[in-house]
Amino acid sequence: MDLELRHLRVVCAIAETGSVTKAASTLGLAQPALTAQLQRIERTLGGPLFERDRRGARPTALGELVLARARVLLPAMKGLQDEAARLAGAGDAPRRYRIGGVNSPILGRLVHRLAAEQPQAQITTHASWSVDELAQLVAGARLDYALTGVCGDSTPSADYGLSWREVAVDPVMVLLPETHPLANRDEVDLADLRHEQWVAAPGDGCFGDCFAAACARSGFTPRKVYEADVRSCIDLVDAGEAVALCQATFRPVAGLVTRRLAGSPLRWRLMLGWHPESPAAPTADLVLETALVAYTDALAPHPAYLAWLLRNPAFGVRRPAPVLAAERVRSA
Known part of the structure; x- marks a missing residue:
């Protein structure tokens, strides 16, 4: 049997969970099937990788060697796959926009404007409750943009290497x-x-x-x-x-009203993120400008709030949009 990456993932899962049974559950496999797979891996490598007893599974010296190599190879292969996916999309035509959103007040208007201006564009959306999940999808080339928000002065995590721009800031x-x-x-x-x-x-x-x-x-x-x-x-x-x-641009609903909190103790910053080395990067400025226009469109049903924004320039669209997250880290 030739050793494959999936075999290394099995070894890592057993080491991380400390148990063949727990690793089987994590990997979605039956425990006997995983045990048989481990035995085949051990035969291929020439010796046992784990000492197993009632207390669980602990790596042998050979197991530690395999784990050390696996923990280098698996992330490297994941990075290769991500880079290949980004490069493979570089020549896409017609233009593609895969946009993920977290409770975004302007996603619909953004999609509408992109579709109106580029009728041949391929536009898809993805919903998630998690900023980190969307950032991972963008970093892994499964989305082009993340349209999301953060509370106060915080910024999305820089762990995924994305560039972030502020679209607007609103009082909650x-x-x-x-x-x-x-x-x-x-x-x-x-x-x-x-x-x-x-x-x-x-x-x-x-x-x-x-x-x-x-x-x-x-x-x-x-x-x-x-x-x-x-x-x-x-x-x-x-x-x-x-x-x-x-959110301040919450669409009016009969029987309900939105009211500002005195002193604006909570603020919500709407952000657009993308990977700076992805095929989406060259069109990021266009998408950002479209997002800014979409935000302005969202203010139309809220004349009182629009008037308040004119008196409070610290809120709304603030130009120029600052460089955040990954680009700030690179320039430091």
Whole structure:
């Protein structure tokens, strides 16, 4: 039997989990099948790779040697595959846009404008609750762009080598039923919501450390937080069971109102990311400009918020868009 990369992944999985049974579960294999595969690998390499007993599986000296080589070869092969995928897409025609989004308020408008301006373009979208997942997909050449947001002054992780540009920054607002006692105010103090129950969609957003810190600064700890999909979040607010944080460009819904939080204690920065060495990089400026126009389109149904932006230039589109993440690291 010739040794293959999949065999090295088996060896690494057993070493990382410390058990053939756990490794089988991780790899989605039956335990007897993985045991038989390990025995074939050991015969090929000329000796046992693990000492196995009730306490689990521990690498032998030969096993340590194989693991040391595998931990170099597997990442190198993954990098080769990623680079090859990016290079293979370099000559794509018609132009391709594979865009991933996390709760993006402008994804629909961005796709609409790209499709209108380039009718022959191949445009696909991918939804995820995780910025890191989208960044991994872009780094692995399975997406071209990630359109997502980060809370406050934070930036997406630089671990995936992406370039990031800010599209716009908005204050996070609160979504209330129009019958709520605070719904007649232009803005609401966060402290006035201390007795409310909250609801949030899963994934990245302002309902983590930023929200807890803002509540602490206002002198309280938030009550129960429901987790639900976006449609169910709206339903829970509409039913009067909870209030929710929302983006400033949240599309108006009958029976609900959005209100600014006094002092803008939470901010949401909309970001566009891509890999600087991918075939998508040459068109990144075009996509960024289209995203900026899409954001401006999203303001049209919100004349009061648009007027507020004119009085508060620290929010909205801020030019020039700063260089972030991977490019900042390279220039340091």
